[in-house]
Amino acid sequence: MCHVFLYPSPVHLQGKTSEDLTIEFKEIARISKKDKAELILDCVQNDGNTLREYQESRDFITTSLVRDLEHQKEELAGLDKEIEKILLSFDYKLTSMPGIGTSIASKLIAEIGDIRRFHNADKLARFAGVAPVKFSSAGKGKEQSSRQGNRQLHGLFYFLAVTMVSKPKNGIPNHPVFYDYYMRKIGEGKTKSQALVCIMRRLVNIVYGMMKNKTEYREPIREEEQ
Incomplete structure (x- = not known):
């Protein structure tokens, strides 16, 4: 019934x-x-x-x-x-990037703060705990994301990474460029978790550049188009 x-x-x-x-x-x-x-x-x-x-x-x-x-x-x-009004005052254009809405953009800005305090994207990646850290075991090295850093910011980049590589029911990736990069990393022998860290690191570079230069999102060039 x-x-x-x-x-x-x-x-x-x-x-x-x-x-x-x-x-x-x-x-x-x-x-x-x-x-x-x-x-x-x-x-x-x-x-x-x-x-x-x-x-x-x-x-x-x-x-x-x-x-x-x-x-x-x-x-x-x-x-x-009201949040959109505040975002306009910062003149950041994070919402021009697919997957970043008003809520995510405001949280990124809140956690990152003044982007000028980070001299480069590497500094921001370490602050977010996204910079890969190498571990050695029995002579073999592997990379994992650092468990240090701002966990809230780390969670935001993780959420964005998952969103970028997800494939809806129609089978078309949300973001083909990031999906291809993700699959290439898995093809190189990385686990899905490690491949996601690579996506997160790439997202840090993009967000850093957009905030540093106050520019809109520009679609990365796919390797076969280069």
Whole structure:
């Protein structure tokens, strides 16, 4: 048996078509599909009488929660606008880079601070704990990311690295240049974790250059195009 919690009761769905429901869903999530709306309407129809005891109270509680969520959504939208104003005052153009939105850009700036205190990208990489550190075992050396440094900043670069090399369901990498670089490192014998460190290090270089020179993101050239 299907259960629908998106509306207080099936009464609110009476007379609605799958097209109507899909439009409403897209106000919440852009990727909503018509087949999901059709499934919900089908479930409501097959469930028959789904009214429960104290239905009016249940409806009131549900609509109250919805209003509260809508208010929070408006508050977050207002916060984003204020953050965008602050970002403009810094004149950094980090959001021009795919994968970096207002939230990530503001966190990067907050953790890095004045970019001028880092003489080069290597200094920033060490500060973020991204600079690879060599370990030796039984005569064999391997590289791992340092566990020292700013862990919040390290986490931001890790999140960005994973985003860059991820492949959605359509099979197309989010960022082909970084994905190719990632796969090349794995082909050279590095583990996935070590390859991600390489991506993080490259991202540090890019972010450092963008902040240092206050420039927009420029797509790296793929090796076969060089």
